[in-house]
Amino acid sequence: MTGKIANSPPVDLPHVDVVALLDGLPSPGLLIDASRTVLAANQPARETLGIIRPGESISRSHPIPALLEAIDQVLANGKRTVRELQLSTTPPLICEASISALDIDGRRYLLIVLIDLTSVRQADVVRSAFVANVSHELRSPLTTLMGAAEALEGPAAGNIAGRSRMLALMGQEARRMKNLIDDLLSLSRVEAQEFIPPDQDVAVLPLLEGARERLSERAATRGIEIKIIGANDVPKVPGVDEELFQVFDNLISNAIKYGAEGSVVTVTAQTVERGVRIGVHNHGTPIPATHLPRLTERFYRVDKSRSRSLGGTGLGLAIVKHIVSRHRGTLLIDSSQGAGTMFSVDLPTGR
Numbered sequence: 001m002t003g004k005i006a007n008s009p010p011v012d013l014p015h016v017d018v019v020a021l022l023d024g025l026p027s028p029g030l031l032i033d034a035s036r037t038v039l040a041a042n043q044p045a046r047e048t049l050g051i052i053r054p055g056e057s058i059s060r061s062h063p064i065p066a067l068l069e070a071i072d073q074v075l076a077n078g079k080r081t082v083r084e085l086q087l088s089t090t091p092p093l094i095c096e097a098s099i100s101a102l103d104i105d106g107r108r109y110l111l112i113v114l115i116d117l118t119s120v121r122q123a124d125v126v127r128s129a130f131v132a133n134v135s136h137e138l139r140s141p142l143t144t145l146m147g148a149a150e151a152l153e154g155p156a157a158g159n160i161a162g163r164s165r166m167l168a169l170m171g172q173e174a175r176r177m178k179n180l181i182d183d184l185l186s187l188s189r190v191e192a193q194e195f196i197p198p199d200q201d202v203a204v205l206p207l208l209e210g211a212r213e214r215l216s217e218r219a220a221t222r223g224i225e226i227k228i229i230g231a232n233d234v235p236k237v238p239g240v241d242e243e244l245f246q247v248f249d250n251l252i253s254n255a256i257k258y259g260a261e262g263s264v265v266t267v268t269a270q271t272v273e274r275g276v277r278i279g280v281h282n283h284g285t286p287i288p289a290t291h292l293p294r295l296t297e298r299f300y301r302v303d304k305s306r307s308r309s310l311g312g313t314g315l316g317l318a319i320v321k322h323i324v325s326r327h328r329g330t331l332l333i334d335s336s337q338g339a340g341t342m343f344s345v346d347l348p349t350g351r
């Protein structure tokens with residue numbers, strides 16, 4: 001192909017090797033002729049679409065109705081068209097196919113380029129599920145609040161015991177909504193900062209002591225004792241003080257909420273290869289293995305009503321996950337009958 005680019009200073013274009021041009025594309029690209037025969041396909045196309053043999057018709061190798069219909073349309077009118085396709089690959093992909101006509105020496109060829117939209121579409125699904133979840137989580141305490149307000153105006157109006165019961169209920173539901181909003185704000189803050197590396201040097205033991213201090217009264221109401229076992233020579237880690245405090249506070253408060261009554265929650269800090277490992281262990285009913293991979297999803301709870309009745313929002317571990325990832329650390333969860341439940345956070349000491 002030689003030619004000039006319209007409306008630009010004249011340049012001499014080289015004779016282009018179509019295969020080399022396709023191979024230079026970062027996305028799957030194919031060239032077919034007017035009889036839908038594949039002339040060339042690049043490596044990304046082979047990776048995405050599987051075997052593509054030059055000389056074979058694309059209608060036979062990839063009989064995707066939306067694609068074939070778009071191909072016929074561009075063959076007929078020569079106008080570039082864009083079509084969204086569902087590919088039944090493993091895993092299934094959602095792609096946008098851009099099909100343009102190349103008219104060379106009186107013959108029409110088509111260039112097909114695929115753009116993978118799978119992660120964009122998945123993000124859309126996650127976003128709308130998140131909005132639905134937030135709405136639902138806010139709606140239930142709000143419904144209770146409205147019911148209590150109505151009761152105060154009506155049946156509970158002249159009844160002192162009923163009135164104070166309703167007021168207590170309203171306070172509880174309002175606190176639930178506040179917890180949820182606080183956690184949502186926390187989550188959005190840590191998500192926004194996830195890719196900014198921390199720049200302070202943080203000693204973890206004082207943070208663990210601080211979390212114990214904040215939570216020991218709550219632990220005592222369940223007869224739980226919080227024990228911290230940590231050597232004083234545990235090195236500092238690059239981190240953000242308040243964020244790491246939030247991690248330990250969340251994990252210890254979960255251990256108190258979900259651990260066995262009258263048991264011990266053990267928090268350990270130790271030096272490991274390349275970093276520091278903080279473990280939060282509790283006794284009690286283990287988390288079934290099928291739930292483990294999903295625990296850090298927003299609003300994921302093993303037992304929704306139990307979490308709600310304990311004032312949980314289902315956002316704690318999602319916040320923990322983002323903070324740990326900002327610190328380039330890892331979060332591991334182990335839970336089994338007998339051994340109890342252990343959340344371990346590994347934080348690297350090197351920058």
Ligand SMILES: Nc1ncnc2c1ncn2[C@@H]1O[C@H](COP(=O)(O)OP(=O)(O)O)[C@@H](O)[C@H]1O
Pocket residue numbers: 250254255258259282285286287295300301302303307308311312313314315316317318341
């Ligand atoms: N130490 C633990 N023992 C048992 N289950 C736990 C523990 N920590 C977390 N979980 C489970 O993980 C879920 C999600 O935890 P989290 O995100 O902190 O939300 P929340 O505590 O607000 O419910 C909890 O609802 C609970 O089912």
Ligand SMILES: [Mg+2]
Pocket residue numbers: 250253254312313314316317
């Ligand atoms: Mg929690």
